[in-house]
Structures are given as C-alpha cells and as structure tokens.
Amino acid sequence: MAKTTRHRSRSWKRTLLWVIGIAVVLFIVIQFIPYGRSSHSNPAATNPFQWTDPQAEAIAKTSCYDCHSNETKWWWATNIAPFSWLVQHDVDEGRARLNFSEFAGLPPADRFQSIVQEGEMPPMQYTLLHPNAKLSDAQKQTLIAGYSAGVAAMNGSSSGSGGSTPTPAAKATVSTADATAAIQQDCSSCHAPDPALAFRTSSTAEAQALVQAMIQRGAQVSSQDQKTMIQYWTR
Secondary structure: OHHHHHHHHHHHHHHHHHHHHHHHHHHHHHOOOOOOOOOOOOOOOOEOOOOOOHHHHHHHHHHOHHHHOOOOOOOHHHHOOOHHHHHHHHHHHHHHHOOOOEOOOOOOHHHHHHHHHOOOOOOHHHHHHOHHHOOOHHHHHHHHHHHHHHHHHHHHHHHHOOOOOOOHHHHHOOOHHHHHHHHHHHOOOOOOHHHHHHOOOOOHHHHHHHHHHHHHOOOOOOHHHHHHHHHHHOO
C-alpha cells in the first residue's frame, strides 16, 4: 500500500512538472509572434479634436486616450504576449471607432452620450488595470458636455471654411487604386468590390454614417481607410 501511494505521488509530481514545462515553453514561443509588439505606433495628430473645456479634455486623456487617440501609453507589459495581443486589438478597434487625434466627426454627440452614460466606456478590462480611469457620474456629465461642445466647435469651423464637403484638391488625392485596396480589404467579406466602387453619397456626413454603420457591424476599418472611402464616395 505504501509503495502504491509513493508511486502515485511521484506520478502526480511528474505530470505537474510536464504541465509547467510545456506552459513555460509555449510562453517563450509566443513571444516571437510580432503582433502586439511590432505594431506599436503613435502617429502625429492630423486632425485633433478641438476641446473647448480643459476639464473634459483632462478626463478624456485619463479615461479614453490610451485606446482612442495616437497618444497610447505603450508600457512594458504591452510587449509581453498574450497581454500584448489584447492591448493591440483594443487600440486598433478603439482608434477605428473614435480617434481624438484624427477626428472624423464620429460618433455623433448623442451616440457618445449613450456610450458614456451606459458605462460602455471605458471598459471594465481597462479600469481594472487603470482604476483612476473609472468615471464618476459628475465626470461623465463633464465629458459628455465637453465632447458635444467640441463637436459643435469643429462643425462650426467646417461650416466657416465652406462646409464639410471635401475640396477638389482633397478629392484628387484619392485614387481608384487606393479606394479599391481599402474596399477589398475592409468590405469584401460582405460586399462585392465593384458595386462599392460605383457607390456615391451626397455628403460627407452620409459617407461617414455609412462607414460607422459598417464598423458597428464588426468591420475593422483603419482611420486611413475611413478617410479614403469617405473622400472617394463623396468625389
């Protein structure tokens, strides 16, 4: 009986050592996967959001900018897989939906209000690691009001410069080849490229709404592709 007990104990320990060894090897191997490390970048802001309330801007920079701007703080843990993969995914998705450094007019103020009030942003996985990013009710109201005022200010600037329709020079920078590449990459899983290339919208706002609807349905559209498609469809 004693020998059987010792044998089972040694067998259990060997199994545990094998499991630990395999886990360590897998952990080392996944560190060589470039995704989540090689994609770290903070491009220069091309169309920064115009905050009119410094307090709202400070709240946004604490609670939103890590994923929704080109000012992401790539701290040391963002270089370690699999955590790096999760962070990269959140940043890519966050910038595609709303980028305060390359603001494209979306989401509209009412949609932003519902997202913040319902607690969708910042997400729980972010506030667990950054407890100071969690918003109080007062901070939510300040942030919502500041965002609405900024959107209004930017729309006023656009109206003062002749409206939101792209200028002929801006349209000329978007080639059919660029539009084809963007549409094939981001839309071809649901739409045939040819009809999408022939599509036209009557305004920039309509094109922006179309791109936002695609993103809400799960399309992964980079900020640059958003601009390309919006400019192409409004040419």
